[in-house]
Amino acid sequence: MSGRRAAILEAATRVIARDGVRGLRVEEIAAEAGVSTSLLYYHFKDRAGLLARTLDFVNSRSEHYTAPEVDADADPRGHLTEMLLLELQDTPLVVETSRVWGELRASAVFQPELREQLNATTARWAEYASELISRAQERGRVAAHVSPDDAADRLCALVEGLSERWLSGSLSLQRARDLLRGGIAAELGEP
Amino acid sequence: MSGRRAAILEAATRVIARDGVRGLRVEEIAAEAGVSTSLLYYHFKDRAGLLARTLDFVNSRSEHYTAPEVDADADPRGHLTEMLLLELQDTPLVVETSRVWGELRASAVFQPELREQLNATTARWAEYASELISRAQERGRVAAHVSPDDAADRLCALVEGLSERWLSGSLSLQRARDLLRGGIAAELGEP
DNA sequence: GATTCCCGACTGAAATTTCAGTCAGCTTCT
């Protein structure tokens, strides 16, 4: 596989993160990647295919940048907190991923064919959070009456809601982070 | 001012709710409204202008359909709960408004000029929720340690997050509503 | 020499925008 293929995916990610999928022109992605438009059709079936692959790419990439410093085994609750707060950071990679993710979520409302990959990632996230909550609960770091699945779903939805509010300028980053910390406390009980 | 202008805005709302702003064609709106495309250019400067006015329109309209049955003075907490649950309903008006609102929120990430109206509505919502929480707190229906502003911001963000997940097929309506009820309990304490 | 990778130049269709002009009704002047 050629390196250009990856370059195209990276370029597409950058362009989507900058302008959204609304006005996405394949010509622009080609320019950003420094290749001809024809090459996009060589590597990907069509515009929709390129889009789908780009979304895959962003998804898989985002599973790696989740690297909290707190050990999951030693302190599951601290690990969860860090993991969630990682989504609310002003670093290029996080911002880029979040903006693209927001577009994917919004697009899926009107394009059911995008939902499968969206749901897969959404579910994986919530499962992981739920698992951490369960483990924390076993160690008494989370109140016993809490339902791990419910709390996990809500916290994930909250993070996404806060992230979108931050990116759309309704909330400062600092406030979003504070709100998330408070939300974790409200959901899991004071630590 | 002619009634056709309003008809166009209503048609545009319907079309955006159905297809999103991505594939928005002015010809389609004209057809939906039963007028010529030229009329859209007569009443609105251009495609972007029409879009902006439509978003205004939806925004102002959404401030009216909030009509819980529970009296705000008698039972502020119940009123808040109903108000938030109103956003998670499978009725045409709610679905239409929510889908368009989602588009507005997502679009504002890339178009700062949309943010002003978005933020105004967002803030008004949170303020109202905060006020209800304060009143409920005075009556001992909400735990004393809760910060009304924080809880209100989080609950609003949670509703939006859940709504988007519901509309994009990541969550059933029933589950979204259950999660919201649980979230209210977690934020405000068991009633 | 065949396969893989890649480009420039095009095409066709679709969508936006412009424009000249119609029509109904309202005002003003005589």
Place this chain on the structure above:
DNA sequence: AGAAGCTGACTGAAATTTCAGTCGGGAATC
């Protein structure tokens, strides 16, 4: 009263722009 002049609402058709997608062929690599 009625003619003349004016305006806002509206349309059909044509001009313009925008884009996804194609085609034929060139260069590198195996």
